[in-house]
């Protein structure tokens with residue numbers, strides 16, 4: 001095919017750059033009052049963890065003071081942290097979940 005300059009050129013649409021969303025950690029905080037079983041129950045109910053994973057995360061917070069539960073987008077992290085903290089509050093326990101941006 002000779003190039004008469006009329007051939008349709010593929011349109012080069014500039015691709016809008018999708019920024020990768022910033023990720024947030026949900027952090028479980030230890031306290032002296034919430035029963036271990038209750039912490040594991042919350043981790044299973046809110047974060048869909050297995051008994052074993054929940055126990056491991058709970059024991060890490062128990063021993064070290066804090067433990068990372070999950071890393072996800074901000075909206076989900078804040079919703080889950082609030083849901084879990086509220087579940088404990090309703091049961092009369094001071095259990096706390098915080099969120100913080102991942103470096």
Ligand code: TYC
Pocket residue numbers: 028029030031032033034035036039058059061062095
């Ligand atoms: N330290 C609590 C106890 O001995 C158990 C516990 C573990 C509470 C982890 C909170 O994030 C926590 N009953």
